[in-house]
Amino acid sequence: MGGPSHAVPEIDPPPVTFAPPPPPMGYENPIPTYPGSSGYNPIPAQDPYLEAAHFNALYPSPFPPAYPTGYPVQGYQYPPYQHQPQPPPQHSQTQEILQRLDEVEQKAEER
Template identity: 70%
Template structure:
């Protein structure tokens, strides 16, 4: 009865690897090389000797076209299905709009009246600008405005 109540397990310090160890490079493990290029002839066909192409017994495109003709899709096509007409596309004929009658020319009296209004506005702006610039010049010179 004279032993520890909890036995301490011994720890094995050896590494556990399951991979095969790599052999060192040397004469037993040579570097792999490519096949000898002197045997390659670019003028000889590289296909197997007994290879003969035979077309399939049916055309898959014809089969698909027949299927689509018998069972059309319930959905509208996502792209236009027709081919464009070859050659120059002439624009569709559009009837020219009827020319509008020219607007009435203002009379000489109306033209003179409008000209007079524009001249009055120009003179008024000129007076205001002159008054403003005169006041600004006096302010810069240091003169006070007399009231």
């Protein structure tokens, strides 16, 4: 007699687990770990600069160098700079300048 008119079935929630979820598909390879410090060799077997020099000698760049090398490059050649000294003033010009200077000095002394 005294119960609910509609019986609600009880739903049991799934048990709580603290395990991480499974990895997604395609994760068969785990992340590799780093080797210990004994695997580190601070001295390389071959000099990397020497290796680069050999590579550049065998396979030169198709582009011109970005800095001047002292050798002329293909393309427009600039004419060499030629310093042209000023010719010395003519003797008559020198005499005329000295004459005017004397006149100016005489006028300055008169005043």
